[in-house]
Amino acid sequence: MSIRVQGIRKRFGEFVALDGVDLEIETGQLVALLGPSGCGKTTLLRVLAGLESPDAGRVDLHGRDATQLPVQARNVGFVFQHYALFRHMSVFDNVAFGLTVRPRRTRPARTQIRARVEELLSLVQLDWAADRLPAQLSGGQRQRVALARALAIEPAVLLLDEPFGALDTQVRQELRRWLRRLHDALHFTSVFVTHDQQEALEVADSVVVMNRGRIEQRGAPADVYDRPASPFVHRFVGTSHVLPAERTADRVRIGPIDAGLVPGPDGPLEARVRPHDLALARDGEGWPARVGAVRVLGPLVQVELTIDGVPGGPRIAELSREQYEATPWRTGDAVRLSLKRWALYDRAEAA
Amino acid sequence: MSAVASDAVAPLEPAAPGEKDAPPQAARGGPGRRRRSAAPVMLVTLALAWLGVALVLPLVAVFAQAFAKGWDAYAAALTDPMALHAIRLTLTVAAIAVPLNLVFGVVAAWCVTKYDFPGKSALITLIDLPFAVSPVISGLVYVLLFGAQGWLGPWLLDRDVQIIFAVPGIVLATVFVTFPFVARELIPLMQAQGRDEEETALSLGASGWQTFRRVTLPNIRLGLLYGVLLCNARAMGEFGAVAVVSGHIRGLTNTMPLHVEILYNEYNATAAFAVASLLAMLALVTLVARSWLEARAPELRGERAAQS
Structure with a gap:
């Protein structure tokens, strides 16, 4: 079991973002958190990453209680909708960041870092762009850099917040299929947030439908579509x-x-x-x-x-x-x- | 030439017979162009006239007065021991106040933009306090606190610590008055940049300090530089607050602006304007540096527009 959350609650002032969420995600799965805006899906993802601390509940990562662990110690890769590339750094330095900030004892040698970054850049088919600045790349290319950067630290879990949300339809489709192939090739555990039911059904092994801070249904894409557990799910995953x-x-x-x-x-x-x-x-x-x-x-x-x-x-x-x-x-x-x-x-x- | 162009590109609508061979509008100039109304011209003239009277003329006057009795008198006024001391004191005060406010300003902006906590909007309002309060009042507050009759005055007097009518008081008053410059410059900039990059850096294992030094600082450095420039200009030019706490002791607690006033009150206009010309030059340098920074970082301009 890669991720287990129990009884997670989170409020922002009067707004209840998460209202008692329990969820288990097996190692190697690609899971979609699907729901309308304000349903708590991004908050749940941020709680998993340690970017948000829950008011109540428990987060286990790989069998260890991680509720109190800071972001740095969780070894999760986080990818934002708007890429969040370090704008003043070259693509190479962006991808190398997670390795170069390690304390001297655990930091790989410079040549090793170079080799690793080059390997990742060719994995995301951007080896030609190593010296570019993020501003010189297209949206899809930037998101691939963000992905390579997150993978550089060999995360236990990859968390993606609306990773294709800022891209136009065609790039979006290509990129999500590519992500699926990448996932199958590398076998990491990933959770991605989306409000696009088609994206969730197409890419994920398992879809978690959320509404008003709660999980409405969890199941394989075909199950969620054919046997919706509630009228909300029926309405949300299709016409x-x-x-x-x-x-x-x-x-x-x-x-x-x-x-x-x-x-x-x-x-x-x-x-x-x-x-x-x-x-x-x-x-x-x-x-x-x-x-x-x-x-x-x-x-x-x-x-x-x-x-x-x-x-x-x-x-x-x-x-x-x-x-x-x-x-x-x-x-x-x-x-x-x-x-x-x-x-x-x-x-x-x-x- | 125009005939070639109109033949090569098929017109969407048939041209009026008379216009068929007429050159394109842009090249024709006069008759084709929409006639400008007089209002914009008048407004621009008015603005320029006002600028000339209110800004350029005084600036010219400063330099004209400074050199009224020739270069020698100008140099003599600046090399006068009292003037030199005032210049040195002003530089010292700025050298202490500006770095302090650089640190305070960055810390304040960082707190306000990267964290959520109760009382945040109160803090933002507090940062603006020195802008809202008259500088004279700011000075008086320090006299009330540290003066001989102030709350802490007797305690300090017992320990032989002099704050009011001494350099520490001038520094304190200057720090207070110039506090908002760096923070005000950074807050909108950092708000616009959001927290994504910092959060990414943290998730990649960077410590708080590494995140600040390698991600935040490079992103804000031009805004920071601009804030420091403004802060410095004000630190050197501050009159009101410093006048209250300094006591105008010549050769001891006289800063440049205070020195200018004293000279002027002694009817020594040439010397007064000579020292004033240094302050005016500081302003000009600040302006030039500002436009250079804005040319390099267009987002600074945008932020300023959004802020006001």
Whole structure:
């Protein structure tokens, strides 16, 4: 076990940033902390690094209690969203920093430092930039320097705070795939913070969804997406359509659709559905609905639907290109809407 | 030439027939340019006139008066033993006060910008106190504290320690009055730079001192230099606070500004302006150094704009 946190609490004045967080991260995992801004994910990362001290709780790193350890003693690599490169130092000196500040006894010889820095710079494909200043590099290059600098001290844990947040979409995608390959090659334990669900689902082994200072769900990306533990998670990790449901004598009906036996008290429920789990047909079982706008987006086709008698804006169904070409819907068509997969939540939980 | 240009680049809209072969607007100058209204010209003239009357004219007057009786009189006024002593004292006071405020200012700015603690905004306000209080009052505070009738006066008198009407009092008053310069210069600069770099350095294993020396200091050095320049200019030029605590003892506790006043009151205008010309030159050097620094570090200018 690389990281174990128990009962972490942290307040900033009146604002509760962390409200009792327990989390375990195994060695070698790449974990995403996912949540909206203000959910406490960055605070948790900073608590792990020792940049923030918790009001209560305990942090273990590699089986040792690190709660009271200062940042310097934790041996964690920390990467900031805005790179935080030392602006007056060359790329080489930036990467060498963690080695050159060591006390004389443990500091490697100058030639060793040089060799190590050169090795790291070629790992991040920036060996040509050793003498440049950070200001002369692009965003993606700067973030790679920051990564090399953090790796130079051979950290037990690599912590990344929105590492791709300041980059444009294409660089961002390249860099996160590259990070994933790097992680697989070097097997360090890393935790990264993001508010971008796609990034979390794509890169991480395990996703931790946070909301209001608490962990809502922890699981593999596919689990979190397919079996969200709460309406919040359902809404946050993807597009989520809400449909009214009703339970009578353990039998649940989502509108006209029979959702089978789900034991529980009688009363209204909330069904949540992903756009690609909406199915359209000319007739048969299902909600009567009307087709609004139809948008062809490359491999996907989005069909806006207004369901008769159900309040709320139009629901958007996502069909594959093949499905759409087999039955091309036109604006104004009357359709029957059914569900391939759904999640049921209590109304109270949803509030 | 213009015909080539307009043929090579297809125009987005067909040009009006008459204008087809007309040269580009920029080259044409006069008729094509939007006519300037008179207001900006007047405002600039007004500003320049005011600057001339309020700043340049007095500066010229200082030097004109200083050299009114020729170079010899000027040199004599400056080499007068009392003048030399005043110059030496001013340099001594600045040599003590400026390094002290350099350290205080950096420490204060570091605390305010890199840490969060209760009472932080009160501290920021306190740093500005010497700017808000009249220098005369600052001087009087020290007289109240250390003077013969002051709180600590009798105790100090018993131990034969002289603070008021002596060099230590002048240094104390100068330190107080010039305290904000370095801190005020650094706080916005360090706030804008944030804490990320320092936190990174710490996470890489650097100690607090290593972080300061290798990361923070290089980032703030131009701002620091500028703060020190301003602090020095004020330390040498301070009149009010020093006048209260010094006692104007010629050859003992007279700084340059005080010496100028004494000479002037004795109707010795040439000597007064000769010494004053040294202070004026200090101001000019400070200004030149300032513009040099701003050319090197554009962020200093930005910070100043954001601050005011």
